[in-house]
Amino acid sequence: MNVEILNCIVNGRSVEVAIDPRESLADTLRERLGLTSVKKGCEVGECGACTVLVDGQAIDSCIYLSLWAQGKKILTVEGLQDDNGELSNIQKAFVEEAAVQCGFCTPGIIMSAVEIVGSGKSYTREELRKLISGHLCRCTGYQNILNAVERAVNEAHKFVGK
Amino acid sequence: MEVGKRLSRVDAPDKVTGRAKYTGDLVPRPHLVAKVLHSTIANGRVKAIRTGKAQAIPGVVKIVTCFDVPDIQFPTPGHPWSVEKAHQDVSDRRLLTDRVRFYGDDIAAVVAEDEISAARALGAIEVDYEEYPVVTDPEVSMTAGGESIHAECPDNVLASMDVRTPMPESDFKTVEEVLDCPSYHQFRGHYQTQQVQHCHIESALSYAYMESGRIVVVSSTQIPHIVRRVIGQALGIPWGDVRVIKPYIGGGFGNKQDVLYEPLNAYLSKAVGGRCVKLELTREEVFQCTRSRHAISFDVAAAVDGDGNLMARSVRALSNQGAYASHGHAIVANAVTAFRQLYQDQLGCHAQARTVYTNLPSPGAMRGYGIPQSNFALESMMEDIARAFDLDPYEFRLQNLMPPGYVDPFNGITCHSTALRECMAKGAQFIGWKALREKYQNQTGPVRRGVGMAVFSYKTGVWPISLETAAARMVLNQDGSVQLQLGATEIGQGGDTVFTQMAAESIGFPADRVHIVSTQDTDTAPFDTGAYASRQTYVTGMAIKDTGALFKSKLLDYAAELLERGAGELDVRNGEIVDAGTGQELLKLHDLAQEAFYSFRHSVHIAAECTHQCKDNTFAFGCCFAEVEVDIPLGRVTVLRVVNVHDSGRLINPQLAEAQVHGGMSMGLGYALSEEMKFDEKGRLLNGNLLDYKLPTAMDHPELTALFVESDDPTGPFGNKALGEPPAIPVAPAVRNAILQATGVAVNTLPLSPQRLVEEFTKAGLIGGKEG
The missing domain is CATH 3.10.20.30 (Beta-grasp domain)
Known part of the structure; x- marks a missing residue:
């Protein structure tokens, strides 16, 4: 080989x-x-x-x-965790919005969320649906995943333009 | 109160950091890899297998064929075993088979040093077959008279049932007489559901090795204790010689309520002297070679009087079992039983069901266990009757619903609590039912809207059809916290979190002082049959409640000893020992635990374990309302809004309950609109991958709304009833009925895909006709 x-x-x-x-x-x-x-x-x-x-x-x-x-x-x-072991805002959003069930698709979707949040842009719900449509999840109907991603995007924007 | 809180999932931090370990993450190194050779015909016999060329491939360790394995037949469904022969599951599987019954049947297996060598070896094995005609249609299979699929079952009919409810005094002797009586409105219908798959994102996989002379199998399963038993049966070894370990699993939905490849995996490890062997299916194998939801056809009839009362109904269901029995007839029996139970017939109901072997991949358990199928037939029928005889579909349902206190005449399952009527009202209000029904009447043009509904009932667990038993163990830690051990499994539904809440509630602890052991290891986990039938919060919940009470009484006895008080004067509240009368804190649990562990005077390791055999059952209920837009020329349906309203009794954790409902609604939407396993005439699966199968993505979903009306069920350990499976049930008929309102076209076959809708709209003249 x-x-x-x-x-x-x-x-x-x-x-x-x-x-x-x-x-x-x-x-x-x-x-x-x-x-x-x-x-x-x-x-x-x-x-x-x-x-x-x-x-x-x-x-x-x-x-x-x-x-x-x-x-x-x-x-x-x-x-993703910081040096103190603190969860990133995106990880926290997934925990708090109950966006995790079996958890198998979770790490992959979180990484897409990192890209989405990192773009610095804001997105409509429909745009977010498209952005995560490369991920299949059978547990959540994507509902709480979208809520978590939306929350992480919004939180990131709190720090923008102030 | 810990029960009823929106507690964050106890497993979420591990799952968002990647620390949660699933079967594939745990395989020891080095290990061998096993791959299965699947038949390339759907019906016939293996005449010869030549493995010489494959054996010569570098890296190949062992090849076993259907001619090498022990001649033992075993059952695979995740049912509790029965000690009575008559109630035992059908044993129609072998580890590998020379009698090929579907395209993809398991005829040989390779163990190799790595995946590539194993895959090359599969390609080099030569097989000679004797082929028989392929039968995929159960109607044909029953009557074709060819070679029986299983010798034990000459007519290919695995089982059938014929049930008539007792009839009250009247002029009619049989349901059929009522269904022929011209003084009633008479309705006849035919509904057909399709074969679909669970599509858990983690594959089906396991690894096996020997330790201390026993076989250990680590598997992605919902039912570790049952897997242990079936491995013992399949290999013909004592069940105690088998140890099964279940880590986190990436979804199951019923597919992993079947024993899949664990027995073969165990056999292969033994065949290479106990070395560790991993057996992981590809996605294509998961589709073709594991379980799915039965395609069932329903012929129904109903008689309705002028006041909208259901006088009598009959249903004849035909279930396509594919090549092996798996859960077999239990599915369609459950289907027609729920058909019968949801509504009350004034005179009687006649339910018949048949399960027939064919040359297709075998369906088994899948979320809802036959009820999504029969609910599609039943709730489509109710809509069609209302439409045919100018009844309001909401009122017509309401008028004929199962009444509170209903007792099933055959199995005795009782309606102990129901908030179905309130659920319907809440759903109707959310969607704006009356206004929309009015607004969407008599539309014209190519794009139309409609609103539809469906209701359901679902029993909780399997008693009295099968055994219901669960055990729990609680052990005090040195710091005054408790560890909770269960045989019940976390499969993504949130079991570990709600069990933690239940334990905390029953002891009097805050939830953060309960540490649940998520992994089941059959050597150490208490017995529980596992995650299915939406049973664990109900049955395991009872075991937790009993064990919590016993554990608490042991804490109080020891506290009484330390405080020199009567145990009856004491209580555990918020995790500390208090005076039961005044609530004043008397002793920290931490101090009690330190004393109990390390006292020179009296050291005792406080622990409690109880079995709860549940001998009751109760109905959960709910409904779905859907608003759709139909683009008639394209046959495309957009679900604009959808809401499920559930009566699952008291919610243990409302946030997780909502999440569970979202997932079920999603599965229901896929069932309604896009999902279908498609086969060619040779029995080959044409779309056995996640892309061609059309598993819905986020873009295919509307916003999902989950609402509840909480009844307080007197039999539930915390007033709770089934929740896991029900959300998937009512969505497809609600969508179908909304399409009917929008277009006037009743589509009676799932899924309501663009191809099918264009055909139906064309037949109805909406496309290419005078309106088109």
């Missing part, structure tokens, strides 16, 4: 890891780096459970070759 070396920054930490060049980023993160928040629900880019941020952009890591992440910054849910 060919082995290649992947150098990237994962959750703020420089990582050097030997990978199979055919390997998906989801497998590298889960199997080699132990970041099991990256869930696999379909492995073909349908369900969004494996979503992580690569250089700030939400991608399905199951259909993203690890080699493409060479030199890039990767963020997973494990990287």
Whole structure:
């Protein structure tokens, strides 16, 4: 088996890891780096459970070759808490709005929410529906997930323009 | 009061940080990987399997075929076992089979060092088949007279039932006479539901290894104690030699109320000397090779008098069981029973049901257990009757509803509490029922709106059809907190949180002093049959209540000893020992615990464990109102507003109850509008992936409104009744009835997809006709 070396920054930490060049980023993160928040629900880019941020952009890591992440910054849910262990505002919103049920789709949707909130824009409810439509959830009907994302977006905007 | 609070989920912090561990996150390293070879025919026999080429592939450790496994047949449904042979589940599965019964049947398995070697080996195994004609239609299967799908069942009819309610004195001797009587309005209808899947986002997976001579299986299951029993049965080993561990699971919805691949996984680990073997299904395998919701057809008849009273009804249901029995006839039996129960016939009801094997993937349990199917038939029928005989559909339902105190003549299940009428009123008010019904009459043009409704009843747990038993254990910790252990499972519904609230309530503790053990390990977890039938808050709730009372009495006995008071003078309030009369705090629980653990005088480890065998049942109720817009030329339905109103008794946690209702409504919307497993004539699933299956996304959903009317059920441990499954039940008929109001077209087959609606609108002349 060919082995290649992947150098990237994962959750703020420089990582050097030997990978199979055919390997998906989801497998590298889960199997080699132990970041099991990256869930696999379909492995073909349908369900969004494996979503992580690569250089700030939400991608399905199951259909993203690890080699493409060479030199890039990767963020997973494990990287969201601050140094004191405090949950991020988005994580708190998911807890408080009861947006979590079985929890399997949760890390992926939270990562999309990080991208959405990080855009600095405000969105209508319909726009938010479109922005999270790459994530499948069977427990919530998306209702409380939308409430949580909307709340996180609104909270971020409290600090804007003042 | 801890019960009734909007307490945040106890598992939410772990789930939003990625710390919550699911089966796939826990597999030890190194481990082997197993993959299953599935048949590429739907009916026939494996004549020969050649594994030589596959065996030669580097990384392949072991290949077993249908000719290697023990000749043991076992049952798979997540039912409590019965010690009476007549009530035992149908044992029609083997670990691997040479008699192929559906496209994708399990005929061999590979264990390899890694996924790629295993997948390559599957591709290199050569199979010779003898093929039989494929039968996917139960009507044909019953009468075709070909090779029986199971030798034990020559006519392919797994089971049938025929139930007539006792009739009062009248001129009629049978329901059929009433249904032929010209002095009543007579109605006949045919309704058909489709096969759909649970679509939990986590796959079905497990891993197995041997430890101390026993087999350990870690699985994503709703029913760990049942999985243990079935592995024992399937492998022919003592049940105590099996240990099953259930971590967090990524959704189940009934699919994981079946024993899926755990027995094969256990067998494969044993076959490689107890090394750890992981068996994880692909999404395509989950669709093709695990359970689903039965497609059921209903032929119904009803007689209604001039005042809108239901005089008699009959229903004949035909359930397509696919290749294996799984939960089998229990599903359609439940379906027609609920059909009978929701409304009262003045003279009688005749319910028949049949479950028939075909060459399709086997349906099993799925949220609602047959009732979403029969409720679609029943509530479509009620709407159609109201329309045919110019009755108000709301009043017509109200007039004929199950009355308070109703007792089922066969199973004795009693209506102990009902707020269904109040639910209907609340839903009607929310949607603006009267005004909208008026407004949407007699519309013209290509885009029209309508409003529809449906109501339902749902029993709580399975008594007296099956055993209801649950146990709980509470153990005092050194700091005066308590750990709570249950065999009942958290499957995403919020069980751990409401169990925590119930325990806190029953002991007199604040919820943060109760630490629930989320994982079930059959070696240590008390016995409970698991998450199904919306039973756990009711049955496990009773066990928690009993155990809490016992635990509290032990705390008080020890406190009485320390305080030199009578235990009867003391109480536990807000987590401390108080004077029962004055409420004055007398002793910190922390101090009591320290004394109990470490006293030289009298050390005692305070713990309590109780079994509750529940011998009662009660009906939960609710309704759905939906407002839709129909684009007739496109056959496209937009749900503008939808509300479910539930009577699930007292809510243990209103926030989680709402969340549970949202999820059920969502599943109901998918059932109504888009979801369907489609097969070709060879029995191959055509859309076995999340994209082609059309699982609804956030963009396919309207805002979901969940409302409640809380009755106080006298049998519920905290006044509570079933909640988990019911929200999925009434949505499809409410949407269907709204489309009927909008267009005047009664569509009697689910799903109400654009293809189907265009066909129906064309037939009705709305497309291509004089209006089109």
